Amino acid sequence: MPRSRFAGTLSTPCVDVAIDMGNPLLNLTVDGFLKIGAVAATRAAAEDVFHIVKKGSISKHDCEHTLKKMCKEGAYWGAVAGVYVGMEYGMERVRGTRDWKNALMGGALTGALVSAASNNNTDKVVISAITGGAIATAAEFIGYLT
Template identity: 45%
Template sequence: MKGSHSGFFCTSITAPKMGVVIDTGSHLLNQIIDSFLVFAIVAAVRVLALELCHGVNKGSFSKGKLQDLSMKMCKEGAYWGIIVALYVGLVYAMQMTHILGGWINAMLAGALTGALVSSACNSGKDKIVKDTITGGFIATAIQLFQYFT
């Protein structure tokens, strides 16, 4: 029969939603904190997954390795959280100026974020230029992808 679903079992699974709301009274600060927390958690979980896989392959876990793991998770989480918070703050500031719009703000904020992070890491001039271009490219690509979906 056309349109009949006999013989099929259809279901969907959804993850439980959890939310934490931090209201500082400033929309910009709320966005920066939210972005920092989300990306810090993602980066920390990434480190956790990679290190656990590495530990399983070697077949060993120790208290010292777990302490090293927690330090790596904190460091990586803070690093990516700061980068994303900087980017979000720059995009927001550019949107508030109303000079440019859309993907151009994202490109400029991405490029500036790449340059600032690279400079802060004491990279050489060539690396700073590459990171500036990469930051701008990634931010622009994400904006264009969001536009077409």
């Protein structure tokens, strides 16, 4: 059952959306896609608004360009987040435990998959896997601090 809620103050907004696809893996993947995709689309919009304000005028072309950029960025980063969340959940299910190693392996697999989809250079794929694993693990450890 879909539900949504928005609550918070100016300094701490909280958005909670629950999607029920009938499978926990799909639920988490779609949730990650939607949340990170929305953040990426908002960032793209804010960046373009800055450039439009700096230019001092707006045209129909500017609006079309901004909308296309929002969709492209939202879809790309949403897909990356969805793959990562799915990989991390998959690692948790396979290993039977929930710890930082799931984030490490999920990040590494996501980095490798995203890199392999965009180029065929083996060195770049390995570097992206290392980077993805490092970022995911760092985020997991930062989450333990808060």
